[in-house]
Amino acid sequence: MAVKTVKIGLEVHCQLTSLKSKLFCSCPTDYRGKPPNTNICPVCMGEPGTLPVLNKEALRSAIMIALALHSDISRFTYFTRKNYFYPDMAKNFQISQYDGVGGAPLAKGGYVVLNNGKTVRIRRIQLEEDPARLIYEGSIDTAPSALVDYNRHGIALVEIVTEPDMSSPEEARLFLQKLRSILEHLGVFDGELEGAMRCDANISLEGGVRVEIKNISSYKEVERALMFEITRQSNLLSRGIKIARETRFWDERRRITVSLRTKETEEDYRYFPEPDLPPIVLTDEFLDDVKRKLPMLPDERRRVFVEKYGVSEQNADVLVSDKALADFFEKCLKHYDKAQELSSLLVGDFLAQLHSLNMSIRDVKVSPSQIAKLLKLLDDKVLTGLSAKTVLREMIATGEDPESIIQKKELHRISSRDMLTELVDQVFTMNPKAVEDALVNEKAIHFLVGQVMRMTRGKADPTLVREIVEEKLGKIEPNRVG
Amino acid sequence: MPQKKSITAKDIRHLAWLAKLDLSKKEEETFRSQLSKILEYFSKIDEANTEGLPPTFHVVEQYNIFREDEPCQFPSDLVLQNPPKKKGRFIKAARIV
Numbered sequence: 397m398a399v400k401t402v403k404i405g406l407e408v409h410c411q412l413t414s415l416k417s418k419l420f421c422s423c424p425t426d427y428r429g430k431p432p433n434t435n436i437c438p439v440c441m442g443e444p445g446t447l448p449v450l451n452k453e454a455l456r457s458a459i460m461i462a463l464a465l466h467s468d469i470s471r472f473t474y475f476t477r478k479n480y481f482y483p484d485m486a487k488n489f490q491i492s493q494y495d496g497v498g499g500a501p502l503a504k505g506g507y508v509v510l511n512n513g514k515t516v517r518i519r520r521i522q523l524e525e526d527p528a529r530l531i532y533e534g535s536i537d538t539a540p541s542a543l544v545d546y547n548r549h550g551i552a553l554v555e556i557v558t559e560p561d562m563s564s565p566e567e568a569r570l571f572l573q574k575l576r577s578i579l580e581h582l583g584v585f586d587g588e589l590e591g592a593m594r595c596d597a598n599i600s601l602e603g604g605v606r607v608e609i610k611n612i613s614s615y616k617e618v619e620r621a622l623m624f625e626i627t628r629q630s631n632l633l634s635r636g637i638k639i640a641r642e643t644r645f646w647d648e649r650r651r652i653t654v655s656l657r658t659k660e661t662e663e664d665y666r667y668f669p670e671p672d673l674p675p676i677v678l679t680d681e682f683l684d685d686v687k688r689k690l691p692m693l694p695d696e697r698r699r700v701f702v703e704k705y706g707v708s709e710q711n712a713d714v715l716v717s718d719k720a721l722a723d724f725f726e727k728c729l730k731h732y733d734k735a736q737e738l739s740s741l742l743v744g745d746f747l748a749q750l751h752s753l754n755m756s757i758r759d760v761k762v763s764p765s766q767i768a769k770l771l772k773l774l775d776d777k778v779l780t781g782l783s784a785k786t787v788l789r790e791m792i793a794t795g796e797d798p799e800s801i802i803q804k805k806e807l808h809r810i811s812s813r814d815m816l817t818e819l820v821d822q823v824f825t826m827n828p829k830a831v832e833d834a835l836v837n838e839k840a841i842h843f844l845v846g847q848v849m850r851m852t853r854g855k856a857d858p859t860l861v862r863e864i865v866e867e868k869l870g871k872i873e874p875n876r877v878g
Numbered sequence: 879m880p881q882k883k884s885i886t887a888k889d890i891r892h893l894a895w896l897a898k899l900d901l902s903k904k905e906e907e908t909f910r911s912q913l914s915k916i917l918e919y920f921s922k923i924d925e926a927n928t929e930g931l932p933p934t935f936h937v938v939e940q941y942n943i944f945r946e947d948e949p950c951q952f953p954s955d956l957v958l959q960n961p962p963k964k965k966g967r968f969i970k971a972a973r974i975v
Contacts (some may be wrong), residue, residue: 417949424949432967437952443960453947474935483899483971498935531968542966664896669935677941 399782400630401602403620404568405560408595410579411526412457413586419525419552420448420491420673428590429549430813440525440550442487448672450475454629455550456582458502458523459686461554464578464693465518469683474500474675475523479666483544484527490780493522494667498677508558508697510570510577511713517559526551549746560598565622568597572615573717577694580719587615588758594654597622601629607643611651613645621646625653698724703736714743720757721747724764731768738771741788749789761795762788770798782854783807811857813864816848819856820864823847834869839863885914898972 421439439446476494493501506518528549532539579585600606644653694716701712715722790801833840848861890910894901963970
């Protein structure tokens with residue numbers, strides 16, 4: 397099947413997780429892990445006679461995001477009611493913003509540059525309230541009723557809508573990763589929190605129509621959902637079946653998209669200006685103040701890592717794609733000044749070990765000074781690169797000092813020539829065939845060296861072992877030739 | 879003069895669907911005629927001359943009313959007295975979709 401041109405646009409919803417209270421009421425935001433309907437009040441539950449009031453910090457955070465995404469901020473903006481009957485909103489409408497006639501979203505335009513160099517344009521940025529969480533007893537298709545937990549309802553959400561500028565599921569993931577890093581650098585968002593970033597995607601294949609996918613719960617799921625949709629649509633197209641312009645639902649458990657058969661159209665939401673919230677007028681002074689206080693963003697930080705510290709571009713890309721990792725790198729740098737070596741350890745073995753331990757950088761027990769110690773031990777040739785991996789793994793999991801791990805596990809590098817010569821002798825005796833091969837084939841030398849490394853569980857100084865092996869081979873060769 | 883638009887039975891059925899209401903044929907007709915009258919009444923507004931006037935979205939001349947980001951825990955058990963159907967601390971709602 398020929399690969400068709402794919403156009404992908406995203407509608408990303410990010411909670412402003414650093415806020416202490418909800419968007420329009422004072423309910424606390426620490427709802428995760430709390431019993432259902434604990435963080436609720438008459439305002440977020442939409443009871444008669446209550447009045448929402450905008451959280452000043454939420455507005456400020458949203459403006460920071462708009463500035464960081466090079467978006468054009470409206471000097472005059474207000475909220476809009478989006479009306480629909482669905483129990484995830486206690487009021488039967490969502491306080492949102494609207495980018496249509498009679499609406500004025502917070503910001504329009506802007507862009508994000510991905511790590512692969514591609515520019516993804518932003519269409520609009522707006523503030524709105526998060527809906528409640530619905531639980532169905534049994535399956536969604538058969539449950540007679542829904543159980544609603546309004547704890548999440550009213551949490552401040554920033555909606556970021558892109559133009560359809562991404563051309564593969566991978567680019568959609570890159571976009572979300574970059575966006576996450578930017579938001580984390582701004583200090584307004586923590587992507588580690590469950591459900592903090594969710595998105596809808598629209599996708600069209602050449603010769604098809606636009607299909608919207610809802611309910612993508614994380615940036616990890618976005619690639620999967622889009623891959624499925626590309627396969628589904630290209631199968632239909634190749635069989636000459638017309639693709640329906642529709643909204644589909646990503647079923648995370650079954651890993652498929654299903655048609656939502658919605659009959660609602662845009663005008664059915666009956667958008668109108670929210671009468672309970674007065675409009676917002678933003679002055680240049682206010683915007684300039686926010687702009688001046690913007691922290692360093694990933695692109696700038698990457699430049700500092702490369703130009704000031706001398707980190708390779710590839711390593712810098714990986715470091716700044718996760719704020720916590722970049723922060724950790726800078727803390728380590730205070731104890732160890734070979735930035736490139738340090739960055740290579742972090743983006744290489746360190747991340748690999750985190751991954752295999754299924755840990756996040758936020759859970760690591762190891763301190764920056766301990767990482768520095770490990771690198772110094774490597775520099776001083778106290779242990780081999782192979783043993784360093786073992787030590788690092790232990791350090792990450794337990795927070796123990798590298799020296800004591802080396803002591804405990806007897807991981808000191810073996811650099812005694814006598815001891816290694818003895819081991820090389822043993823290997824030669826045990827592998828006569830390999831020795832013969834090594835005489836004619838350079839590659840077989842690796843095997844012999846590898847055997848010694850195995851016998852010492854990676855502790856032998858590999859350079860020295862190779863030297864001894866080569867010397868020994870050199871002594872055999874003249875005999876054979878002669 | 880703007881065109882007078884009367885509400886059809888089809889409009890009523892669509893509105894009822896949006897509001898998740900089941901209407902009998904008789905109710906459809908009742909609401910159709912009532913809503914038509916309401917719209918007719920409001921169409922008087924169309925007669926006003928708004929030439930050159932900026933659109934008004936809010937009637938109160940107030941701007942930038944904010945609150946500080948300070949959390950305050952409301953006694954949620956009080957709020958939970960209001961919903962008619964519950965299961966434990968969950969609020970029970972009709973299944974839609």
